[in-house]
Amino acid sequence: MEVVVGDITTLNVDALVNAANTSLLGGGGVDGAIHRAAGPELKEECRALNGCATGDAKITRGCRLRAKHVIHAVGPVWHGGSHGEDELLASCYASAIGLCAEHRLASIAFPAISNGVYHFPGDRAAGIAVATTVEALQTAPTLKRVIFCCFSDASAALHEQAMAGFGTSCAD
């Protein structure tokens, strides 16, 4: 597992995870960046998926992206923490890794799901992201590389702190 700071659309991995919304028809933030880089075919493929529930994830081709696939995960909007937000965020990471196992993918890159306009607290989200990923990796033997692609040094530091808590260095 590793943490990088940069634009997730530039990564050459088997699957990029998109922080999508339930319509799967695009938006701002990383959703907008991925759709812009992937081209209009991505939206057409997403349209055929008929949306996605919060906490769930669906997979498409990567279209014009370097990545082979996009895994569209729908994170929870933060409403103070007593509306199942932690479980729904964890479910995004577990569902995405489950799709990697199903499609026998070797590498995946995650943005900080729900950390933008969905206002999930960054430190809490990073802890959930790392803990859920470490656990879910046991069910995805083909997955050899997990990248947390953060968009700021602060976000990256939170993910590195969470990994340190698991005794997982960047080399793991």
Ligand code: APR
């Ligand atoms: N690469 C990597 N990370 C990015 C990029 C990028 N190109 N652009 C933004 N981010 C980061 C943000 O800084 C934030 O840390 O992704 C994280 C998630 O932020 P959002 O994209 O706002 O996603 P989220 O908070 O999950 O809200 C999802 O926003 O764009 C809409 O359609 C989307 O309705 C959905 C909602």
